[in-house]
Amino acid sequence: MMDLTLHLCDWWHNLWKNSDLVSIKECKELNCxxxxxxxxxxxxxxxxxxxxxxxxxxxxxxxxxxxxxxxKL
Structure with a gap:
């Protein structure tokens, strides 16, 4: 079964950017x-x-x- 959470930062940003429920403040890769x-x-x-x-x-x-x-909007 493919893990559906393994995506690049841009993928997550694009998923949420058009949501009417939230406003994205920051999306980045962490150094940890x-x-x-x-x-x-x-x-x-x-x-x-x-x-x-x-x-x-x-x-x-x-x-x-x-x-x-x-x-949250």
Whole structure:
């Protein structure tokens, strides 16, 4: 099954920019991706241990962490 949350920052911005429910204030990639993944992969969790191989294969080339800040209209 394809994960429907793995998208670029622009994809998320384009998804929300035409909404009548919110006004986007900021959409950007965060710099904490490496630290966040290191914390996750080093914890004692079965899911985290399964992600180790995936992150090694990914090599820092594909994942990002997106922050989208919006105000409810």
């Amino acid at each position: 991706l490496k630290e966040s993944w290191q914390d996750w992969l080093s914890c004692d969790n079965d899911y985290a241990r399964r992600d180790i191989g995936m992150m090694e294969a990914e090599g820092g080339n594909y994942f990002n962490m997106v922050s989208l800040i919006a105000t």
